[in-house]
Amino acid sequence: MTWGVIATGGIAHAVTADMLKAGVQVGAVSSRDVAKAEQFAEKFGIPRAYGDYHELLADPDVTVVYVATPHGQHHEVVLAALDAGKNVLCEKALALTVAQVEEMVDRARTTQLFLMEAMWTRFNPLIRKVVEAVGAGEIGEVRLVRADFGFRHAFDANDRLWAKEAGGGSVLDLGVYPVSLAHLLLGVPGTVHAHGGLAPSGVDADAGILLGYENGAHALLGCSLTADTGAGAAIIGTEGRIDIPEAFYNPTRVLINGVEHTAEDGGYTHQIRSVDDWVAMGFVEHADMTWNDSVEIMRIMETALGQLGVSYADVVR
Template identity: 65%
Template sequence: MLPYVLNWGVVATGGIADVVTADMRKVPGVNVLAVSSRQLARAREFAAKHGVERAYGDYRELLADPDVHVVYVATPHGQHHEVAKAALEAGKHVLCEKAITLTVAQAEDLVATARARNLFLMEAMWTRFNPLIRDVRALAANDAIGEVRTIRADFGFQHDFDAQDRLWAKEAGGGALLDLGIYPVALAHALLGEPESVTAVGALAPTDVDADAGVLLSYPHGAHALLSCSLVATYETKAEIVGTAGRIQIADPFYNPTRIVVNGVEHTCADGGYTHQIREVVERVTAGDTESPEMTLDDTLAVMRTLEAALHQIGVDYTTVA
């Protein structure tokens, strides 16, 4: 039986780890005990900033720490499978940044490992736990806008090309779809489920990752999602769900909204951020659950199948680096 206070280990010290760790410290039941980085000096600097007791120069040292209960994997996508699998094999529960892996096969391997070892595993799709997104899902499920027919969502910004940058480097899992496109795809999945068909177009960067993408997800009886993402053009990061009896507009940024408009009526919420998904992990792990009912492992696998199908149509194959 785990104690109520869960000791967390953070693998990597980049921007996302910095922001999420700051939010971890706001959640009851969380003690950020350890951090690792390939450079011990960076781990120590991160530890000092966030009040973390232990700093390691290798993630394997963190995984060997018997006092760590939960591991948050915040490395670039290309390392997610390696680190998350090692954490599960070390007997740790895992929260892994999205996209959970580079390929469906890798994701299936992580899910099988977690289930075989009876350990908690969740992809860090924080949008699912935003209070307004929870409201959107409930409203759509309860026919507040009738039958959902169309979803439109975009996420893009200009990011200067640099072959060594993680957003452009193939070995790091770079490209628009895995980093940005996963948000609109996951939103469509949350409301309409896994599509019957996927159609994608896009352009390749010199590093053979997708620079941008347009994706059409098709569902039974003509329902569809029109989604786009880009690392070369800036979009308004809004979303709209249109039904037979109304519409829901999700304000920018739709992946962490503070405002939605439902059939002309505004709803607001200032309590966004990463704390909601951290609370979910704490509640599930302390209850002995091995996955979240709001962000199931089957959901993660379904989104990965859609992303992989789109990537293959654009000409991106991560099996060469996975």
């Protein structure tokens, strides 16, 4: 199969480098600035560069596309890709609203093409080990998931992290990781409570999110673009605990009841190989990051954002 890369920002550079490490074939790249696409293609040895993603989607050799645009463009680009007959791996957060995610999922279901949100954390070998340990009861019943992801990022209304039309804000860009971890281990919460601050551009600058579950378990999650909170996580059960040192979204070591487990940093390679395999086998949905997972995680974030006073309704097409 041949992959196409849509957009040429920092995340596209990192993921494409790991695509090559994973041994997949990358045949095309697109950028609104064709010069950037050409530079990107030269750097990674990609044979074709396009100045418009519609041109890439018309490339008959491309089987699956990786969408690396800002969140605000995901909905438009993913629908166009599916309509063009392409399988899709799209960066997280998958969209700006639950309604957008549901429409994207419905289109994938209708076209019978693969669609997955690129939550690479779920494919990390140590995160898989953590899930196995929890499932085996090694720490008893999980009562608390605690996770943070935050750093200081100077405000600039034109920066994608702060720009509302780009899907900026701490929750969609950073909070998606802690929320996804809690969802992975505890499922859908019964209650969501959020508190945080807003930026002049109308997006959230930081947030503390408390997820409550019917059995009394809870998740304490934080994300910030104004303070360096770090990126560690802990899972605490009735019989023990698991600590995931920074960065929990791509760990190289975890402590399960005090016993250290390590692995080499595989980056995005595990996710890329798995998606490549699943698309090749004809699947349209991945069992480790399902369509329903994406809808449920987006619903948690949308609820939290609403409590913070953030709505993307004015920028959603």
